[in-house]
Amino acid sequence: MNVAVMKTKAEQAISESFEAVAEKLPGSAAVKARRAQAIGAFSGLGLPHRRIEEWKYTDLRVNVKEVLAPSVEDETPVTIAELLVALGPMAHVDGHRFVFVNGHHRAELDDVADAGGLKIAAVGELLASATEDLSATLAATPEGGDAVEALNTAFMTDGAAVRVAEGASVTKPLMIVFVRAGSQASSVTVRNFVTVEAGATATVIEAHVVLPGASPDVQLNALTEVTVGKGATLHHAKVAVDEGKALHLSNCDVTLDADATYRNFQFSAGLGLARNGLNIIFEGEGSKIDISGAYLARHSEHIDTTLVVDHAVPRCESRELFKGVIDGHGRGVFQGKIIVRPDAQKTDGKQMSQALMLTEDAEFDSKPELEIFADDVVCGHGTTAAELDPDLLFYCRSRGIPEKEARALMIESFIGEAIEKVENEPLRDALAAYAMQWLGHSPRG
Amino acid sequence: MAAVQETIDQVRKIDVDQYKYGFETLIDSIQAPKGLDETTVRFISAKKGEPEWLLNWRLEAFVRWKAMTEPTWAKVHYPKIDFQDLYYYSAPKSTEGPKSLAEVDPELLETYKKLGIPLKEQEVLAGVQGSRVAVDAVFDSVSVVTTFKDELAKAGVIFCSISEAVREHPELVKKYLGSVVPQSDNFYAALNSAVFSDGSFVYVPPGVRCPMELSTYFRINAKQTGQFERTLIIADKGAYVSYLEGCTAPMRDEHQLHAAVVELVALDEAEIKYSTVQNWYPGDAQGKGGVYNFVTKRGDCRGHHSKISWTQVETGSAITWKYPSCILRGDYSRGEFYSIAVSNGYQQVDSGTKMIHLGKNSSSRIISKGIAAGYSQNTYRGLVSAHRKATNVRNFTNCDSLLIGDKCGAHTVPYIEAKNSSAHFEHEATTSKISDDMLFYCRQRGLSSEEAVALVVNGFVRDVLQQLPMEFMAESQKLIGISLEGSVG
Numbered sequence: 047m048n049v050a051v052m053k054t055k056a057e058q059a060i061s062e063s064f065e066a067v068a069e070k071l072p073g074s075a076a077v078k079a080r081r082a083q084a085i086g087a088f089s090g091l092g093l094p095h096r097r098i099e100e101w102k103y104t105d106l107r108v109n110v111k112e113v114l115a116p117s118v119e120d121e122t123p124v125t126i127a128e129l130l131v132a133l134g135p136m137a138h139v140d141g142h143r144f145v146f147v148n149g150h151h152r153a154e155l156d157d158v159a160d161a162g163g164l165k166i167a168a169v170g171e172l173l174a175s176a177t178e179d180l181s182a183t184l185a186a187t188p189e190g191g192d193a194v195e196a197l198n199t200a201f202m203t204d205g206a207a208v209r210v211a212e213g214a215s216v217t218k219p220l221m222i223v224f225v226r227a228g229s230q231a232s233s234v235t236v237r238n239f240v241t242v243e244a245g246a247t248a249t250v251i252e253a254h255v256v257l258p259g260a261s262p263d264v265q266l267n268a269l270t271e272v273t274v275g276k277g278a279t280l281h282h283a284k285v286a287v288d289e290g291k292a293l294h295l296s297n298c299d300v301t302l303d304a305d306a307t308y309r310n311f312q313f314s315a316g317l318g319l320a321r322n323g324l325n326i327i328f329e330g331e332g333s334k335i336d337i338s339g340a341y342l343a344r345h346s347e348h349i350d351t352t353l354v355v356d357h358a359v360p361r362c363e364s365r366e367l368f369k370g371v372i373d374g375h376g377r378g379v380f381q382g383k384i385i386v387r388p389d390a391q392k393t394d395g396k397q398m399s400q401a402l403m404l405t406e407d408a409e410f411d412s413k414p415e416l417e418i419f420a421d422d423v424v425c426g427h428g429t430t431a432a433e434l435d436p437d438l439l440f441y442c443r444s445r446g447i448p449e450k451e452a453r454a455l456m457i458e459s460f461i462g463e464a465i466e467k468v469e470n471e472p473l474r475d476a477l478a479a480y481a482m483q484w485l486g487h488s489p490r491g
Numbered sequence: 492m493a494a495v496q497e498t499i500d501q502v503r504k505i506d507v508d509q510y511k512y513g514f515e516t517l518i519d520s521i522q523a524p525k526g527l528d529e530t531t532v533r534f535i536s537a538k539k540g541e542p543e544w545l546l547n548w549r550l551e552a553f554v555r556w557k558a559m560t561e562p563t564w565a566k567v568h569y570p571k572i573d574f575q576d577l578y579y580y581s582a583p584k585s586t587e588g589p590k591s592l593a594e595v596d597p598e599l600l601e602t603y604k605k606l607g608i609p610l611k612e613q614e615v616l617a618g619v620q621g622s623r624v625a626v627d628a629v630f631d632s633v634s635v636v637t638t639f640k641d642e643l644a645k646a647g648v649i650f651c652s653i654s655e656a657v658r659e660h661p662e663l664v665k666k667y668l669g670s671v672v673p674q675s676d677n678f679y680a681a682l683n684s685a686v687f688s689d690g691s692f693v694y695v696p697p698g699v700r701c702p703m704e705l706s707t708y709f710r711i712n713a714k715q716t717g718q719f720e721r722t723l724i725i726a727d728k729g730a731y732v733s734y735l736e737g738c739t740a741p742m743r744d745e746h747q748l749h750a751a752v753v754e755l756v757a758l759d760e761a762e763i764k765y766s767t768v769q770n771w772y773p774g775d776a777q778g779k780g781g782v783y784n785f786v787t788k789r790g791d792c793r794g795h796h797s798k799i800s801w802t803q804v805e806t807g808s809a810i811t812w813k814y815p816s817c818i819l820r821g822d823y824s825r826g827e828f829y830s831i832a833v834s835n836g837y838q839q840v841d842s843g844t845k846m847i848h849l850g851k852n853s854s855s856r857i858i859s860k861g862i863a864a865g866y867s868q869n870t871y872r873g874l875v876s877a878h879r880k881a882t883n884v885r886n887f888t889n890c891d892s893l894l895i896g897d898k899c900g901a902h903t904v905p906y907i908e909a910k911n912s913s914a915h916f917e918h919e920a921t922t923s924k925i926s927d928d929m930l931f932y933c934r935q936r937g938l939s940s941e942e943a944v945a946l947v948v949n950g951f952v953r954d955v956l957q958q959l960p961m962e963f964m965a966e967s968q969k970l971i972g973i974s975l976e977g978s979v980g
Contacts, residue, residue, distance in 0.1 A: 372912075389897075391897070401909075404912060407911070408912045410907075411908045412906075412907040412918070413904070416902060416903040418892070418894065418922050421895065421899065424923050425922040427919070427920050428917075428918060429905075429907055429916070429918045430916060430918070432914075433915075
């Protein structure tokens with residue numbers, strides 16, 4: 047049935063705001079043409095809604111009512127001290143820093159000295175630069191493509207373009223920090239490019255944090271394009287911690303060459319409505335991925351993790367583990383699809399998604415999917431949804447542990463299993479501390 | 492020379508075109524003119540001498556159907572069906588019901604003999620103690636012979652064709668028909684509601700345990716006739732019934748459409764066990780000519796402590812689109828789904844179940860085993876959901892897929908929706924191939940590779956086979972072996 051769907055107020059507002067800011071968005075003529083194509087594609091697609099299978103549980107048409115003005119310029123003053131406060135437990139992570147405030151690069155907050163083997167540039171500058179033509183790497187939005195990615199191309203203002211040189215081994219992690227500051231509620235759109243050349247090793251942490259006193263409202267659209275070269279290793283983490291009102295739309299598109307290793311960890315807490323999309327394609331044989339994550343939802347927060355792992359070539363291995371704690375009226379959504387293409391023999395895929403529901407009103411929707419066209423494979427997925435085990439709780443209490451503490455202990459061990467997956471120790475500790483804070487407990491000594 | 496002979500045998504085995512039940516019985520049938528419009532619906536209704544209310548019910552369904560579009564979400568591909576190019580009614584010529592088996596058309600009996608339905612044997616068996624099976628044989632839409640009626644009547648069980656039930660027990664039919672699968676439920680259910688030909692009706696009165704397993708053999712016979720059965724089973728308070736459905740169809744070139752609707756109603760503390768063995772013509776070696784099976788099966792656990800159990804062995808049909816579901820409305824109700832879906836050649840299966848937990852403390856269990864070979868596509872699609880107020884519900888789901896050959900596909904699309912925290916849902920799925928070690932071991936012990944595969948596969952599906960009544964278990968084991976012939980070698 048092809049019924050012409052009425053555009054929602056928000057959809058109209060998005061198109062209108064593009065008209066209003068198009069001139070101010072950075073980019074050469076070629077980039078501007080890409081943006082125009084993307085917004086055109088978006089007006090054809092509209093905001094994703096539940097009739098689109100991939101968005102069945104997260105309906106943006108219903109949930110996005112207002113559209114905030116895009117942050118095309120930003121002068122909000124932020125000091126390094128303030129930045130460290132915003133980073134909270136993550137301030138202890140010793141690494142290089144590349145900082146954006148409200149979607150705009152702030153060189154004065156960076157710390158990229160002695161980043162040997164790492165080449166970092168601001169995407170905003172590259173877009174405007176005549177020598178580096180980014181428009182070629184900006185893929186045109188295909189027909190029936192992802193509306194959120196199209197919006198990213200149309201509105202992106204800045205981001206980090208990271209290149210790890212061939213064979214380089216960067217020991218210190220690179221933190222790409224996106225800070226929200228100032229009382230002005232706005233929509234922020236950023237695009238990152240991370241390229242790890244053959245044989246190189248690096249750790250990249252994407253942190254989305256908020257300065258105390260900043261407007262609680264934000265509409266964020268972040269897209270990170272990752273390419274991992276032959277035999278290269280990338281440890282990637284995305285941490286988003288907010289105050290419960292943010293609209294957080296993120297996508298991470300990963301392409302792996304042969305014998306590459308890619309690890310990704312997604313941590314989400316306090317996001318009003320979040321959609322973490324991960325699209326991973328194996329393009330070379332013998333590669334491995336380990337994707338995991340932890341999310342914490344309470345009040346009426348909604349956290350959606352949607353994952354597509356495409357085994358396009360033989361002999362690759364994928365592991366996924368996602369754990370969520372859902373409190374209040376919170377809602378957790380997990381969609382994980384493993385595709386094994388016709389000739390991708392010897393594929394080994396395992397996926398697990400678990401949710402712990404703390405209140406009667408919590409909701410968890412899970413859709414793990416296997417699409418397998420090759421026979422010599424070992425693939426499996428599992429999903430569970432449950433409340434805290436009353437027997438375990440009883441056991442703890444019989445040993446003299448007060449109920450509140452026993453519950454916290456059990457939740458901690460549940461979520462801890464996922465956090466354990468983080469390789470960088472200071473970051474792992476920071477995330478565990480966040481989880482404890484969320485549970486209402488101070489970090490243990 | 493021996494080697495050459497072996498090659499010939501092997502090639503013969505690879506040919507999947509060895510449908511054992513491929514034949515066509517030449518019996519004159521009365522057909523409705525080709526195509527579907529209001530007159531067809533009226534023709535069918537008039538032919539069956541139906542009361543006004545049922546005709547109106549059919550017409551209402553037809554109006555709804557006209558406004559609906561074919562569903563496209565399933566992972567199956569087939570050329571568009573021209574619904575105006577089908578016959579919607581065909582009945583064997585002799586309308587007078589035979590009084591005994593001796594009066595039955597001998598050609599019909601011959602058909603059953605080829606299918607291995609031991610009707611006569613059962614007449615003999617009826618006198619002796621032990622397992623008894625009542626057969627309501629559906630031969631192209633109209634029930635021709637019904638045995639064991641008297642004995643069932645003694646227990647108060649009503650087991651007859653649905654057209655007879657409309658005449659004899661209109662109050663029951665009126666009350667329950669369409670109460671589980673409404674007329675406008677989906678495209679094929681609406682079509683069925685408009686043109687359903689016949690089917691079985693079972694009513695088990697309160698507190699009665701049906702004295703025997705009820706069984707129906709369906710056959711599709713006349714050329715280009717869609718068969719639209721409507722089955723309605725009601726187990727009143729505290730009743731128990733086990734129902735067996737087995738299907739085979741003759742070989743033909745044109746695709747055949749089969750859109751049945753099965754409705755089960757279990758009241759307080761009642762239990763219904765519904766077992767199916769489906770072995771319709773899957774198409775020839777190129778995937779041409781098989782049956783399209785678009786079936787809506789749904790059970791409603793309406794009462795507390797009620798239980799509905801679906802067991803299915805699917806080996807046939809070119810396309811299967813089938814989701815036997817349970818609505819667990821009653822508190823402490825239970826739903827079960829055990830399935831084996833075997834696909835070979837160019838078969839496409841998109842099957843699974845829905846367990847909709849509405850009642851408190853309801854529980855369900857899903858065991859699905861999919862086996863894909865040749866060029867087939869085998870999909871499990873299921874939904875497990877817990878309503879906000881359905882506290883303490885439990886579900887365990889296990890879907891395993893086995894792949895034989897590198898040209899087939901196995902897919903799993905489960906939806907798990909927990910809307911309250913006390914729901915305990917567990918889901919696991921695995922996909923793998925038969926391990927070479929196992930095959931090697933069997934072959935080393937002197938089994939041929941086909942025997943080895945059959946052995947491993949039967950072990951793989953054992954959990955489900957055990958749920959079948961004895962009569963079906965042995966048959967199904969053989970059926971799975973036949974279905975997989977030619978998949979290795």
